[in-house]
Amino acid sequence: xxxATPVSPPSTNYDNxxxxxxxxxxxxxASSVGTVIEWYDFYIFGSLAIILSEQFxxxxxPTAAFLSTLATFGAGFVARPFGAVVFGRLGDRIGRKxxxxxxxxxxxxxxxxxxxxxxxxxxxxxxxxxxxxxRIVQGLALGGEYGGAATYVAEHxxxxxxxxxxxxxxxxxxxxxxxxxxxxxxxxxxxxxTVFADWGWRLPFALSGILVVVSYFIRRNMDExxxxxxxxxxxxxxxxxxxxxxxxxxxxxxxLIAMFGAIVGQGALWHTAQFYSPIFVxxxxxxxxxxxxxxxxxxxxLATPFYVIFGALSDRLGRKAVMMTGLLLAVIGYYPxxxxxxxxxxxxxxxxxxxxxxxxxxxxxxxxxxGKVVTNTTTVAAGGQSTVKSEVxxxxxxxxxxxxxxxIQVLFATMAYGPIAAFLVELFPxxxxxxxxSIPYHFANGVFGGCSPFVATWLASMTGSKFAGIYYPMGxxxxxxxxxxxxxxxxxxxxxxx
Amino acid sequence: MNSIKRLFGLxxxxxxxxxxxxxxxxSVSKIGSENLENRIFGWVVLLVLTPLITGGLxxxxxxxxxxxxxxx
Numbered sequence: 001x002x003x004a005t006p007v008s009p010p011s012t013n014y015d016n017x018x019x020x021x022x023x024x025x026x027x028x029x030a031s032s033v034g035t036v037i038e039w040y041d042f043y044i045f046g047s048l049a050i051i052l053s054e055q056f057x058x059x060x061x062p063t064a065a066f067l068s069t070l071a072t073f074g075a076g077f078v079a080r081p082f083g084a085v086v087f088g089r090l091g092d093r094i095g096r097k098x099x100x101x102x103x104x105x106x107x108x109x110x111x112x113x114x115x116x117x118x119x120x121x122x123x124x125x126x127x128x129x130x131x132x133x134x135r136i137v138q139g140l141a142l143g144g145e146y147g148g149a150a151t152y153v154a155e156h157x158x159x160x161x162x163x164x165x166x167x168x169x170x171x172x173x174x175x176x177x178x179x180x181x182x183x184x185x186x187x188x189x190x191x192x193x194t195v196f197a198d199w200g201w202r203l204p205f206a207l208s209g210i211l212v213v214v215s216y217f218i219r220r221n222m223d224e225x226x227x228x229x230x231x232x233x234x235x236x237x238x239x240x241x242x243x244x245x246x247x248x249x250x251x252x253x254x255x256l257i258a259m260f261g262a263i264v265g266q267g268a269l270w271h272t273a274q275f276y277s278p279i280f281v282x283x284x285x286x287x288x289x290x291x292x293x294x295x296x297x298x299x300x301x302l303a304t305p306f307y308v309i310f311g312a313l314s315d316r317l318g319r320k321a322v323m324m325t326g327l328l329l330a331v332i333g334y335y336p337x338x339x340x341x342x343x344x345x346x347x348x349x350x351x352x353x354x355x356x357x358x359x360x361x362x363x364x365x366x367x368x369x370x371g372k373v374v375t376n377t378t379t380v381a382a383g384g385q386s387t388v389k390s391e392v393x394x395x396x397x398x399x400x401x402x403x404x405x406x407x408i409q410v411l412f413a414t415m416a417y418g419p420i421a422a423f424l425v426e427l428f429p430x431x432x433x434x435x436x437x438s439i440p441y442h443f444a445n446g447v448f449g450g451c452s453p454f455v456a457t458w459l460a461s462m463t464g465s466k467f468a469g470i471y472y473p474m475g476x477x478x479x480x481x482x483x484x485x486x487x488x489x490x491x492x493x494x495x496x497x498x
Numbered sequence: 499m500n501s502i503k504r505l506f507g508l509x510x511x512x513x514x515x516x517x518x519x520x521x522x523x524x525s526v527s528k529i530g531s532e533n534l535e536n537r538i539f540g541w542v543v544l545l546v547l548t549p550l551i552t553g554g555l556x557x558x559x560x561x562x563x564x565x566x567x568x569x570x
Binding site for chain 2: 078249252253256257259260443447479482483486487
């Protein structure tokens with residue numbers, strides 16, 4: 001049943017194809033800056049997980065281990081899709097602008113609060129309980145943010161350039177990750193590792209409070225989405241977006257096809273390129289941790305503009321063509337890429353070898369003709385068992401190769417991810433768009449995508465094969481490619497008015 | 499193309515059932531593990547992820563098999 005408000009022609013008469021470019025850029029900036037901050041907030045928790053566990057969880061306590069695991073997995077798997085349900089509904093009921101203002105404040109408030117919680121040594125078990133609660137709030141807020149930002153930008157953008165303009169939202173997760181790494185490394189360098197581990201880790205969380213206030217004032221002055229305003233004025237808003245999203249078989253079919261025909265593979269590629277590639281380089285190829293992360297950061301930085309390039313290309317070639325090409329190239333290219341990473345790190349001829357004993361540890365240093373240095377540290381435990389830890393400092397040429405090979409992986413991810421906001425927005429009707437877009441996006445990205453680094457690492461350790469881990473994202477990408485090619489319809493240029 | 503879509507529908511249902519079976523067997527073994535993290539992970543997979551993945555794939559397959567995605 002429709003609301004009792006009389007239906008009248010919209011007074012806004014908004015024509016998105018004749019949009020003022022300055023206004024459009026203000027919309028994109030306000031949306032993107034807030035979304036970058038939300039991703040920044042989400043990632044600093046993950047990046048500082050070890051320090052947080054030392055500060056907030058007592059060692060050797062099973063309840064603490066439970067809470068720690070819950071904080072890590074719960075926010076991504078459960079809270080994010082649940083946030084999509086809660087805030088998607090709000091976005092379709094009260095408006096895009098107010099909802100993503102709310103998610104911004106929730107995310108910023110919870111992140112800032114983490115900076116203020118006393119540690120376990122001061123308030124005991126209340127400390128981990130508060131931390132987990134705030135982490136869950138972070139996950140909820142993130143689940144509501146993306147759909148709002150993508151919908152808000154898309155509903156302002158011209159039909160023939162929607163891929164280009166929404167792709168700026170697609171860059172935000174990578175930029176947020178890079179900013180979080182930069183802030184953490186900057187604070188560590190400024191304060192020193194000991195002070196940072198003691199209290200300095202609170203600074204990146206506190207910084208979020210300032211960033212959120214700035215972003216809040218930018219967003220607060222923006223207008224509501226014109227298409228939502230029209231529906232509101234006509235009195236044709238959905239009364240129950242969640243029920244309509246699931247009870248209308250046509251919409252449910254679209255949500256399923258969006259998930260299995262686009263988002264599952266995209267999520268797997270994006271998470272593998274950004275999170276599994278550094279795990280592979282550090283844990284499997286034993287490249288020194290800081291060096292490996294620097295190489296990944298450079299590759300991410302170089303690849304980020306391609307979200308926009310492929311988003312814009314999808315306005316010409318079609319969303320489906322660009323996304324499916326990215327998936328197919330990943331299925332074909334992942335094995336040679338990971339094999340290549342292994343080969344370039346292994347390259348070199350041994351020229352000298354030395355052994356030292358330092359503090360009861362045997363340190364073997366191997367020098368190679370290409371400049372590579374491998375350090376094998378053997379530690380003998382009290383029971384007589386010895387463990388060997390290898391660390392590779394790669395040659396300069398190897399570093400360039402690694403950057404190039406990681407860059408190519410991210411490039412495939414940008415092809416699959418760049419056009420997806422425009423595609424999802426075009427797939428669903430305005431009155432339930434926020435809900436219908438957010439649920440499959442966060443479910444598939446949280447569950448299939450977010451799991452990719454864990455499953456890939458687990459596969460590699462279970463099978464003992466260096467390359468077993470990549471079969472999981474390759475399999476998901478292949479499945480999505482087949483579903484997408486057979487079932488997806490092109491949406492490029494579609495008018496967004498219902 | 500419509501016949502292919504319907505055949506794929508059966509494939510998605512089969513895949514959903516296989517993934518469901520595989521995940522249930524795996525998570526039951528994890529739930530019985532000594533390691534607390536494995537036990538938690540097992541419960542999350544069994545109660546949250548498996549129903550959603552299996553349900554999603556089977557529903558998608560059912561719609562495809564019924565011809566709901568056919569070109570008309």
